[in-house]
Amino acid sequence: MEIRGKRLRLLIKEEDIRRRVEELAGEISSSFSWDEPPVVVALLKGAFIFASDLVRAFKRPVIVDFMRVSSYGHSTESSGNIRILKDIETDIEGKEVLLVDDILDTGLTMKEIYEFLKMKKPKVLKTCVLLDKKERRRVDFEADFVGFEVPDRFLVGYGLDWGELGRNLRDIYYVED
Numbered sequence: 001m002e003i004r005g006k007r008l009r010l011l012i013k014e015e016d017i018r019r020r021v022e023e024l025a026g027e028i029s030s031s032f033s034w035d036e037p038p039v040v041v042a043l044l045k046g047a048f049i050f051a052s053d054l055v056r057a058f059k060r061p062v063i064v065d066f067m068r069v070s071s072y073g074h075s076t077e078s079s080g081n082i083r084i085l086k087d088i089e090t091d092i093e094g095k096e097v098l099l100v101d102d103i104l105d106t107g108l109t110m111k112e113i114y115e116f117l118k119m120k121k122p123k124v125l126k127t128c129v130l131l132d133k134k135e136r137r138r139v140d141f142e143a144d145f146v147g148f149e150v151p152d153r154f155l156v157g158y159g160l161d162w163g164e165l166g167r168n169l170r171d172i173y174y175v176e177d
């Protein structure tokens with residue numbers, strides 16, 4: 001597999017992702033009270049495929065909403081100053097909320113969005129990421145539910161892009177140097 005002249009190496013197979021997403025859904029599901037439907041908030045664009053598999057693995061109805069954020073600045077590194085391009089449309093006050101992203105890297109994005117959603121006064125706010133690059137963390141933030149710990153490599157596929165390409169790949173790859 002190759003994108004923009006860079007070779008992609010397989011890291012996590014579709015079948016392993018599928019199995020782990022099912023497990024995560026089970027763990028998350030037993031953590032919800034189910035008094036009323038929980039709200040799943042997924043971050044666009046990277047989390048769209050993970051979130052769609054995750055919500056379909058729940059056996060009871062959930063509300064799905066999306067946010068779109070972008071980091072300021074031109075660097076490929078998160079600047080820690082995120083801009084909200086699209087807010088959720090659901091009133092989450094008093095609700096159980098699960099914030100979902102594709103990957104936790106420096107932690108800046110999740111930490112800022114977590115604090116932003118907290119201000120809307122949910123009853124419970126939990127977080128879930130499919131991938132976690134633990135060694136890259138720059139702020140004190142851990143997700144409640146993590147699919148896989150991954151090495152410090154640039155990852156592509158299953159929603160994650162390499163210059164907007166590769167989101168549709170079924171497996172997760174790393175870009176070879």
Ligand code: 5GP
Binds near residue numbers: 101104105110
């Ligand atoms: P953080 O704020 O934790 O540094 O960055 C999180 C965001 O950076 C993720 O939502 C994702 O968009 C992007 N990101 C971090 N690492 C990778 C990676 O390896 N591949 C891709 N495609 N995006 C990444």
Ligand code: MG
Binds near residue numbers: 043044045
């Ligand atoms: Mg992202």
